[in-house]
Amino acid sequence: MTLNRRAALALPLLATPALAQPAWPDRPIRLIVGFPGGSTPDIAARAVAAHLTTVLGQPVVVDNRAGGGGTIGADAVAKANDGHTLGVTIGGPGSIARILNPALPYDPVTDLAPVSLLARMPFVMSVNPGLPVRNLAELVAHARANPGKLNYGSVGAGSTGHLIVAEFAARHGLDITHVPFRSVPQSVTEVVAGRVEMTAAAAGAVVAQARAGQVRAIAASGAARMATLPDLPTFAEQGEGARDVYAWIGLFAPAAFPAERLARISAEAQAAMRAPDTVRALEAAGFELLGTDAEALRTLIREEAGLWGPVVRRLNIRPES
Structure with missing residues (x-):
């Protein structure tokens, strides 16, 4: 076979992108909230969902899984493996839940991937x-x-x-x-x-x-x-000393969520907290908007564990307390 003939046969292979990936998201995204409709986490979740729906080109559907002080919803996020599930939760379920209840079926530190610290009050x-x-x-x-x-x-x-x-x-x-x-x-x-x-x-x-x-x-x-x-x-x-404690709202994904998707969602969540419609909705509800990167939320989780973990142990607080 001549050199030119071999080169011609190779052209179709060279024209096919070796690293081509399917478009994501390719179906609706589920956004689990571990609290009932109308709660402060739900208000934040729906504002973010509206923004993500626009920029991702797929519906972002809020799924309220109330109960267990937010741990039922957080557990559902931790166990999701479809690549299209995210979750919005708050301090306890997202940081110290396993300290409070060692039998909890998920660990917020290892089973949830921080995406963005959205807001606080x-x-x-x-x-x-x-x-x-x-x-x-x-x-x-x-x-x-x-x-x-x-x-x-x-x-x-x-x-x-x-x-x-x-x-x-x-x-x-x-x-x-x-x-x-x-x-x-x-x-x-x-x-x-x-x-x-x-x-x-x-x-x-x-x-x-x-x-x-x-x-x-x-x-x-x-x-x-x-x-x-x-x-x-x-x-x-x-005179009660520093009590710089907030009710914060965080966006999370399952720990196994692909890194490139995490990066994209984090960037879009940060943009959502600057979008005029989101700002109006959440400031009216009393939030201070933050929209941080994932590392800021990860740092907050470590700080909360350090603050409240000793209190939980010293006062022997358990889920039935």
């Missing part, structure tokens, strides 16, 4: 207006004078709201009882109704009630005062 410690308490010092004094008579609600044992109050009570030697509920809005509703006396809830779930006088906000957990409640002092301003 501080926690607000609030009490029923009938309680004679207007700040943290008065809360301590009242609880000491009424041991065992105060209850506080949260979204569940080991949730950040639970840990904030449990650590505060332990530090001051207070005897107050934890009452878990299925959702943050439910815990706030119970404070409004007076069936529990207090809660530490994400700001977006309680600001409207505080402004309406249905609850009395007494402290915020962020590094600075909130623009939406400018007269509310922080924990630090009330």
